[in-house]
Amino acid sequence: MKSVIEYFRGIFNGIKSLLVGMTVTGGYFFRPGTTLTQQYPDNRDTLVMFERFKGEVVMPHNEKNEHKCTGCGICEINCPNGSIEVIPATEVTEEGKKKRIIDKHIYHLGMCTFCGLCVKTCPSQALAFSQEFEHAVFDRTKLTKVLNQPGSKLMKGVE
């Protein structure tokens, strides 16, 4: 007799536990406002990333096409996997002195691991992270980027 009661109690408890679980899913079924799916490709216009999001390394330029990079190469030394190459050039200043500037600041996005050391250690804050996250391209060579814009100059007052 006792085992029969146990048997039916087991069935009853089993069905009860399934119903408890189904009330959770059923509850959300009838409250569609509480779900939070993002309609990603459709909401691209309104999508705002967090300001610290590490999308890709960029070199901010001002409206006069000037940047802050002095070509010291500290970012290149700190990069753990060689994503940054600084190709320096020399420039003769008005006083006739030779000065190191950058010819090209090359950034290999395909190799970057987004550790943030280049941005953190740059002594003149020339580098920053952009919030761009759609990095897919059809050709791998497009992942190698030159960060300084053509014809750009060093900002005045940055040594």
Add this chain to the structure above:
Amino acid sequence: MEVKEKMGRLENEEYIINMGPQHPSTHGVLRLVVALKGEIVQRVEPHIGYIHRGIEKMCENLTYQQIIHLTDRMDYLSAHINNEAVCLTVEKALEIEVPERVKYIRTIMSELTRIQSHQLFWATFGMDLGGLTCFFYGLRDREKILDIFEESCGGRMIVSYNTPGGLMNDIHPNFQNRVKEFLKYFRGVIHEYDDLLTGNVIFQERSKGMGVMTKEEAIAWGLTGPTGRASGFSCDIRKHNPYSAYDKVTFREILYTEGDVFHRYLARMEEMRESMNIIDQLIDNIPEGPFTAKMKPVIKLPEGEYFQSVETARGELGVYIVSDGNKNPYRVKFRSPNFVNLAPLNLMARGSKIADLVAIGGSLDLIIPDIDR
């Protein structure tokens, strides 16, 4: 006659199959060579190395700041705690005291990491056992923690937020509000986890009494984390050897004695609640101050050997650094919890059905990149 003889031979023969390396329930590229007799598992032989990247060797050519970003990629679900482990070792070697603010933030971040890791465990464990619904609920709540990380650290999973001596940048002004908001939200929905899975009769039938490890076996095999604590082995580094701000908080070490799949699962459920209690005690009292100690740009550790262990979401992670006085370490060794927790899989799974092997493997919460490094 011949056919009958052949059948008889087949019945007594072991049948060897490969589970993995692409099997979804191994959570990565783990290959299990399983010897079966009918449906009963005779032997499990894990083959590892499919995602070996040589992180320990790579560390020998990098400076101490650069090592941090590699440790993110070992146990990617406790990325923040891995970072902290290396930072603590370096700080111990240099004998510097990091500011109180850093300790508090590190502890809060570690506990958030633990919660999101266990949430993902719950989601995938339910999915392994056939409850696909769990996956959506687990990831829904995990998303909120990832948003907190993204706002302060800039990364969602691969955070790279710690640096020897402190943090990469200060917490975002919104951080405290967001964390409190999350705790309030998560306390309200965590009962759904129990309703959906813990109480479910099918889940209980499949997990209770499966893959039992006794306390003696757990100690002998070096099981740590929730896996070891479910067997009654008190191994919480946060309790026994407090680092960061763990000595300032009171919390309960979750211990069970059964040591089966169900109790490994329960241990993680309870740990989520304990982690919320820890964050509660810290979040309002983050002291003011700098977010990093004053460090030289080039860190050189004095000659010697250094070791520090921390409690990740899966167990004890030990970092062992040998320095010869240069800016690069001479040798780095990570004692990863997953490698050790994988080892007794054969012992646990022997004699059970192959479907239970999935449950046992899932309950260990293995992260394969941490095994291979």
